[in-house]
Each structure stands twice: as structure tokens, then as C-alpha cells.
Amino acid sequence: MIDIRDRVRCKALHDKIVSAEEAAAFIKPGMNIGASGFTPAGYPKAVPLALAKRMAQDPFKINLWTGASVGKELDGALAAVGGIHKRMPYQTNTDLRNALNSGEVEYYDLHLSESAQLTRYGFLGGKVDVAIVEACAITEEGHIVPTTSLGNTASYVQSADIVIVEVNTTQPLELEGMHDVYVPLDPPHRQPVPIVKVDDRIGTTYIPCGPDKIKYIVPCDITDDVRPFGPIDECSQKMSELIIDFFKHEIKVGRMPKNMLPLQSGVGSVANAVISGFVDSDFTDLEVYTEVIQDGMLDLTDAGKLKFASGTSFSPSPDGLKRLYSNIGVYRQKMMLRPQEIANSPEIARRIGIIAMNTAIEFDIFGHVNSTHIMGSKMMNGIGGSGDFARNAYLTCFFSTSTAKNGAISSIVPMCSHIDHTEHDTDIFVTEMGLADVRGLSPRERARVIINNCAHPDYKPMLLDYLKKGEKATKKAHTPHVIKDALSWHARFIKTGTMKK
Amino acid sequence: MIDIRDRVRCKALHDKIVSAEEAAAFIKPGMNIGASGFTPAGYPKAVPLALAKRMAQDPFKINLWTGASVGKELDGALAAVGGIHKRMPYQTNTDLRNALNSGEVEYYDLHLSESAQLTRYGFLGGKVDVAIVEACAITEEGHIVPTTSLGNTASYVQSADIVIVEVNTTQPLELEGMHDVYVPLDPPHRQPVPIVKVDDRIGTTYIPCGPDKIKYIVPCDITDDVRPFGPIDECSQKMSELIIDFFKHEIKVGRMPKNMLPLQSGVGSVANAVISGFVDSDFTDLEVYTEVIQDGMLDLTDAGKLKFASGTSFSPSPDGLKRLYSNIGVYRQKMMLRPQEIANSPEIARRIGIIAMNTAIEFDIFGHVNSTHIMGSKMMNGIGGSGDFARNAYLTCFFSTSTAKNGAISSIVPMCSHIDHTEHDTDIFVTEMGLADVRGLSPRERARVIINNCAHPDYKPMLLDYLKKGEKATKKAHTPHVIKDALSWHARFIKTGTMKK
Ligand SMILES: CC(C)(COP(=O)(O)OP(=O)(O)OC[C@H]1O[C@@H](n2cnc3c(N)ncnc32)[C@H](O)[C@@H]1OP(=O)(O)O)[C@@H](O)C(=O)NCCC(=O)NCCS
Numbered sequence A, B: 001m002i003d004i005r006d007r008v009r010c011k012a013l014h015d016k017i018v019s020a021e022e023a024a025a026f027i028k029p030g031m032n033i034g035a036s037g038f039t040p041a042g043y044p045k046a047v048p049l050a051l052a053k054r055m056a057q058d059p060f061k062i063n064l065w066t067g068a069s070v071g072k073e074l075d076g077a078l079a080a081v082g083g084i085h086k087r088m089p090y091q092t093n094t095d096l097r098n099a100l101n102s103g104e105v106e107y108y109d110l111h112l113s114e115s116a117q118l119t120r121y122g123f124l125g126g127k128v129d130v131a132i133v134e135a136c137a138i139t140e141e142g143h144i145v146p147t148t149s150l151g152n153t154a155s156y157v158q159s160a161d162i163v164i165v166e167v168n169t170t171q172p173l174e175l176e177g178m179h180d181v182y183v184p185l186d187p188p189h190r191q192p193v194p195i196v197k198v199d200d201r202i203g204t205t206y207i208p209c210g211p212d213k214i215k216y217i218v219p220c221d222i223t224d225d226v227r228p229f230g231p232i233d234e235c236s237q238k239m240s241e242l243i244i245d246f247f248k249h250e251i252k253v254g255r256m257p258k259n260m261l262p263l264q265s266g267v268g269s270v271a272n273a274v275i276s277g278f279v280d281s282d283f284t285d286l287e288v289y290t291e292v293i294q295d296g297m298l299d300l301t302d303a304g305k306l307k308f309a310s311g312t313s314f315s316p317s318p319d320g321l322k323r324l325y326s327n328i329g330v331y332r333q334k335m336m337l338r339p340q341e342i343a344n345s346p347e348i349a350r351r352i353g354i355i356a357m358n359t360a361i362e363f364d365i366f367g368h369v370n371s372t373h374i375m376g377s378k379m380m381n382g383i384g385g386s387g388d389f390a391r392n393a394y395l396t397c398f399f400s401t402s403t404a405k406n407g408a409i410s411s412i413v414p415m416c417s418h419i420d421h422t423e424h425d426t427d428i429f430v431t432e433m434g435l436a437d438v439r440g441l442s443p444r445e446r447a448r449v450i451i452n453n454c455a456h457p458d459y460k461p462m463l464l465d466y467l468k469k470g471e472k473a474t475k476k477a478h479t480p481h482v483i484k485d486a487l488s489w490h491a492r493f494i495k496t497g498t499m500k501k
């Protein structure tokens, strides 16, 4: 067994160091498990793998609550053995996705900022029975030093009676000091979250726990299962240029400060491309208040353009992770991880005036956005934090290529097949075709701008035709839909494999 | 002309007292007019009537920005002469509704908490050219004492170069002292809104203005155009009982404090019935943090059950208005009006843990809510503050009768024809048939609870049938829709006049 005694600084806890198998044996069927982890970063690995092994022999299910998606050793391994009954709040794993789209797993897809408080309120069917938490170290007082993510971990530890800690020796000890742990009180006792600048420190560098709650400590040396990014393609490049030009224009006309406002950028390749666009720009002193810190933020730091980045997890590519680890002394001056309840807090997003940039699966001509469902039924990932930011941002931008599946799908449709962000929340739409600024526009006005600026030429005439028919059928009602045809594009795709006629 | 000089305490301003016609003559075509008013309360009346008269002779249009809906002397009169080009953020007037559903008026329907800041940011097409504000009085320093609503008035006055004040002698001077005026700074300078209890006072009792900005002062003696409530019908009574029983259960199991958390309740008869239910209950020390203070709140006060109510407008029935005016000494101990940016603030709603209760036009089996559109196209009123509260509340409840139009419409549908609140925001649904608690449930689970507890017996089998077909067609996908049939109930109604087959 790997020796982790130097990382378990509370000597009284050394007796609790056990194998992953022994710790996993403690988990009972039907338990609510609150795990650390947010994106493939900072999630427990050894205990879940041992648990999955046990479930493979003796099938049973647990409910799994995390920060967001987690790596294959947790979501993947448990889904593969049918070990999850209920899952919240976010996932991206292929096996799990298949399970929740076939009635095997019940998935509760909710705003990431709300998941911790709903757990504390007791709204999700009982409390956290066991928290399983990856740590860099355990302090002299028995508190937990987190690793590459913070997510909901502090709340799960606070709510749980029993805590299992996985001390991961691949996580550098220099991560200690990069976290700012703050768990709000619940109503009617809650106080203002005292953040007014992205780098304000309001909490502790460890998760308060104490030795008594810790039942087992398990050594682990499996690294975070981070994924490479694809190269920045032409479409992402184009969208990045469009939005940066737009920001420059907003600054010029006085609607945005010169060094912008704090940037939030979603997960994935478009988001990464946009941030990379800033690296090559003449912006300086940029601030970031976001969920996930990816490679782009490291590039911004290296280019001397980043003032500070606050997030809830480090989720770079494998190369990025190496850079982060090897240069951590530099990055720790510029970066901080917070609980997702604070990273995604509506209060903070509105106060500091975030510029929210997220990716859509599809959006419709009236400005509604689908972030989650393929053809209205199949869950892709989940809403994640996109709603926390989109609703409360200073400016809300959504990105998508104008088509999907080699042009068989238009990402701009008459009506979204599922709606995660309503017309009331969206300001700017960007595809590789152009940018639509719909601030202050009525739905009829919005439709024209969105179709003309963002739609693919193959679909533009069809969309304009739909709009005109809607105006005729409804005598120019506020939102002129032809209800019987509103979802016909999706129905056609399901039937024929293309939205084209 | 009515003598208002005793109410214009800044003597230097007496020269600016003019007729409504003279003030209205100052308005130019295309101007952005920021008016006071929130529900038929506290809106200017004399100047808009004079403006409408002028427009009738010499047609032109302005853009009208208010707090929310306003009375017939403003929305009604201007819509009747085709005097509105663009309207935001909320309306309920029949003439205006017809105009925006026939392409005559462009309507920007947005979250009420956001309208003031979007104006200040300059996102809505220019700034406020002229603010027209109803006042009880003007202070010695030239500041404005508002009347029965606060809405966006303070922001409009702050942003405008020119202010026209209507001093309304029907508004009692005892309203002075009931307002708490606070306009946040904009990012990056914004600070926490320092409210932790519903009765915390954080601002001034007047709207800061100063004599220089005031161009004209107009006397007015037209009363607020408040409307009577219908008697509480059987359905509303039943819904009120269901939700109060549910709250009692939540208190019993420890998920809610004994005297509840601050209540928010929407506009209209169901909302009023629910509040009346509390009057007859054994709850005490109730707190209210809401938009509109209606008759029910007066009843709660009279019954000794109200600790404090914070809102942004007084919108009682004609009888209620009389009660408010004649007993204002008592009510002013218990009630306060704030800007809607603060009354509806996401920051405050989440901090103090509001219980949000609003009415839906329809909701779907997966928990999405339509608050605004009839059959997907025709605007009813607008989203108002329902999204501000629903998204950020401790608990989010929506009410609707199970059917509309004598049973020809099911208010519970396979898919909403327009979505204002997503599945991610809703907890509790109530119809006269029963209550559905969907917290923590997956869409497949939610659908069964909603159909079984809330649907009308005439539509229950049809809804269950849709769900089963969806599960078959999608092999139990996360949200099992039959996309080609998802809006077929609405299409059928449009074609045949009923959702029944
Ligand atoms: C929306 C989201 C799925 C896009 O992710 P992405 O990696 O940029 O998307 P891609 O273009 O690779 O598309 C993903 C898949 O959806 C498919 N797709 C994209 N648009 C589609 C559309 N309009 N209709 C159907 N399928 C579509 C793609 O073809 C691809 O399918 P594949 O996996 O079979 O190849 C992702 O951003 C997400 O999950 N967002 C929600 C949460 C969120 O916004 N988090 C960030 C804030 S915290």
C-alpha cells in the first residue's frame, strides 16, 4: 500500500488508513453518496473502483451526488455495473448517458449552484449518508485539503455523518492554499456572500471536517482522467473573432469597461477557442469568474494578460495538467477554487457583472436555448452551470455552429425541442455565420436578426418561410408560431435523418 | 388648476408648475419615456392623457418603459391612439395586448428585476429621455416622494436628463416614509445589497433628484385605477388548502421553519386566495417579500398575523385602497415599498429563502411552465417577476386550475407551447385536483406524479397514454417525448376548439 502517512498530518488518524476494498465494504445499498469531483478533476477513484468491483459480484445500487461530471473511475465504473439508482447534478460519461436514456438511472438535472443547498435543505430524498472525498492531505486538526476541484465537497462533508477520505499522492501538495472554502448558512440565517472582486478570499483553505467524522482513509495514486482538446477548428476560430470584435465595439460605445468584466466560459472546444482569442488580442488585466479553469486560462497567464481567475475546478488537457503541476508556484498567485455554490452564485454573477459565454445544442429564432437534449428526448450532459450564469450575467452569449451532423441538422430551429434558457435570458448568439445582438428586441424583431445573421444558407430560406407563415397564421401575434409545424423539423429529422425537405 | 404648492416644498420649483398639456408638449416623437408605476398604482395620469390627446391629433410614437403594468390612463390611452412603438417590461392592458399581438407594438418581455439595470447599462436602445413620475410631494431639496409604487422610478429619474413630476393630491401624504429607495451601483462597482431581513431599511424615503432636473410639475387628482377581485371560488379555495397543508407537513418534517420563510405571492385571484388561507390558519409572525401588496396582506395585518411585508407596489381592490388610506398609520408600521430591482432581487430571494407562489397559464408533464403565451403565440401579460422568484426561491410553487375554457383546454399538457420557467426551476405544482411535489425527481418520475396528482380526469388517460408512447418511441429516454405529437394538443385546439379528441 502507498505510504500516505506524511500527508495525514493528524497522527490520530493513521489508524484509519485502510484499503479501498475495506472502505468500499462500508457502503450499503440505497445510500446517498456525496462525492468530491467536478469535471474529471478531484473525484475519488480507488474507493469507487473497489465499490464497482463489489457491485459486479453482488449487485446493488446507490444514489450518487457529486459536484458535476466526474471521471471514468466513478461514473463510468458504477454505471457499467448498474450501480447507480439516482444521479445528480451533472454527467458527461457515455455509459451513464446511455443508462439514463434507457430508464436504468434516474437523473436529476439541475442548476449547479443549487445542488449543495438542496442537499442541505433535505429536499432530495434524505441526507448524505457517506461523503467520499479526494484530498491532497489531512491537516493536524483533521480537516481536508482538497485537490483539483472543490465542487459540492464542503457541503457534502458538512451534511454527512461519515466521511471517507482518499489521499491522492499524484495531486501536488502545492495545491494547498489555492482553495477558498465557504459554506453559507441556510435561510433564515444566511448572510451576504462578501465577494466584490474575483480574488476576494472569504473562507478557509481546507474543508472543515475534524477527525471524528472521518471513518476511513484510503491511499490512491490514480491521476485525474483529463481529456485532450481537439485543435481549434475554423468555426470556433471564426466565432472567437466575432465575439471579440463585438466586445471591442461595446467598449468603444461605452457599454463595457476597457478591461472587460469578469469572463465566464463554458466547457468544451468553442469555449477554449474564445479564451484563446483573448490571448492573441490586446486586452490586458482580464478577470475570470467561472466554473472550470482550462488550458486557455494557463495561456492567458503565460501571456501576462490574466489578472485573476476564480473557478471551482482545474480541468485542463493532459498537457495542461502537466503545465499546471510543474509551474504551480506561478499559477497559484493568479487562481483560486471556490465551492460551486459560490463560483456559480447568482448573487455574485449579478454583482460583479459576469460576461457569460456558453455553448448551445440548438437555439430558436425567438431566442430560446436548448443546452441539454438531442431531439427533445435524449439527455446529452445536463444544464450544468449555464443557467446560473446566463440568467444573472451582465451579458449572456450563446455559441453554436450553424449546423450539426454534416448539415443534416440546423442548430437554429423554429422552436427548440427542449428549453433550458428562455428568451428572457439571452442577449447574443454566435455561429460561424455571424453574430446576432437581440438585446431589447421583440420576438418578431429577434427572429429576423437571428435568421439573417446566424443561420446556415441552406436553412435561411426555410426559417424565413416559417416566420412569414407564422405571422400570417397568427396575424402577427407577439411570438408568431405555426404551432402544428413548430417541431416539424425535428420530427422530419427523426423520420428521415435530415431536417432538409 | 388644483393647488399643489403645499406639496411642492421646494419653493424655487413653484414656477415650474404647469398644465398637463404644457408638459406633454415637451415630448418628442421617438423619445424613450421612463414612467413611474407598477400595476395600476403610482403611475402618471394627467400628462399621459394629455399626450394621448396630442397624439390623436398629430400621430407619433414613443417608447414606453415603466415598472410593470400601469393603468388605463397610460397604457390604455397611448395604445388607443397608436402612440407606443416599443414597450417594456410588462403590461396587462387589453388595448395594448391587442396592439402587441398584431404587429403594432414591439414588446420586450423581461424579468422585472433586470429592467432597471438594463436601462442603466444602455442595452435597450439609448437612455431615458424623459422620466414622468407621480409624486406625493417634492421635498425642500427637490427630491421626489413617491406614491403607491416604486418600481423602476428611481433608476429612470437617475438616468434621465429631464424629469416631469405629477403631484397627485389623491395620494395621502402619509405614504411618505413607507419607501426605501436604493439604486445599486453598476459593475464593476456594485456592492452587496445589505438586506438580511424583510424589514431592513437600506436607502432613502425619497427618490434623489434635485430641482435642476425637474422641468415641469403638473397637478393631478385622478385616483389609481385599481380593480376589484372576484370572490374566492371553489378551485382557488381548494388550492389554498392544499398548499397550506403541504407547508404544515414541511414544517413537521423539519424542512421549513415554524413561522415559514418570507412569502412571495403573484398577482390575481389564486394568489389572493392563498394569502387569505393564511388569515384563517394558525400561522403567526408571517413575513412577506413580494412585488405587489394586495388585500390579503391587509387582512393578515388586521388579523395580527403579519410581522412585515416588503413589496414594490400597493395594488389592492378599490375597497382595499380605501382601507389602506384610512388606516395608513397602522399599515405603515408593517409595510415598505422598495425598487423592483431590490424587491425581485435574485440575491435577496436566495439569501432570505423566499417561498415563491405564482400562477401558470399551463405546465407540462415534465415540469416546465408557461406564464405568458396563449397557444404558443399570443402574449397574455408577460413573465413579470415570476422568473426572478421562481429561479431563486427556497421553494418554487406554481398554481393553475387543471382546465381552462370550460374544460376545452387542459392546463397540463405533454409539452408547453411556450416555456418561461424550465424543469430546473420548479418544485411544487398545485391544481384543484391535487399537489405534485417533484423535488429531486427525474422527468419520467415527475410526469407520473404530475399527471396523477394534478390533471383533470378527462385528460389523465390521454396524458398517461402520451407518456407511455413516448417511453416506447424513445426507449425510455431521459425526457420521453413523441416529438411529432408534443404540440398536437395545442394544434387540435386551434383547429377544433378543444384539446379533447
Ligand atoms: C451543449 C454542449 C453539449 C455542446 O458541447 P460541445 O462539445 O461543444 O458540442 P459538440 O458540437 O461536440 O456536440 C456534441 C454532440 O451533440 C451533437 N449535436 C450538436 N448540435 C446538435 C443539434 N442541434 N441537434 C442534434 N445533435 C447535435 C453533435 O453532433 C455531437 O454529437 P456526437 O457526440 O454524436 O458527435 C455542451 O456545451 C453542454 O453540455 N452544455 C451544457 C452545460 C454547460 O453549458 N456547461 C457550461 C457552463 S458551466
Ligand SMILES: CC(C)(COP(=O)(O)OP(=O)(O)OC[C@H]1O[C@@H](n2cnc3c(N)ncnc32)[C@H](O)[C@@H]1OP(=O)(O)O)[C@@H](O)C(=O)NCCC(=O)NCCS
Residues within 6 Å of the ligand: B265, B266, B267, B268, B269, B270, B291, B358, B359, B360, B361, B362, B371, B372, B374, B375, B380, B381, B382, B383, B384, B385, B386, B403, B404, B405, B409, B410, B411
Ligand atoms: C398566468 C396568468 C395570466 C394567470 O392569471 P389569472 O388571472 O390567474 O388567470 P385566469 O385563469 O383568469 O386566465 C387568464 C386568461 O387565460 C386563459 N387561460 C388560462 N389558462 C389557459 C390555458 N392553459 N390555455 C389557454 N388559455 C388559458 C383564461 O381562460 C383567461 O382567458 P380570458 O381572459 O379570455 O377569460 C397571470 O398570473 C400572469 O400574467 N402571470 C405572469 C406574471 C406573473 O406571474 N406575475 C406574478 C409574479 S410577480
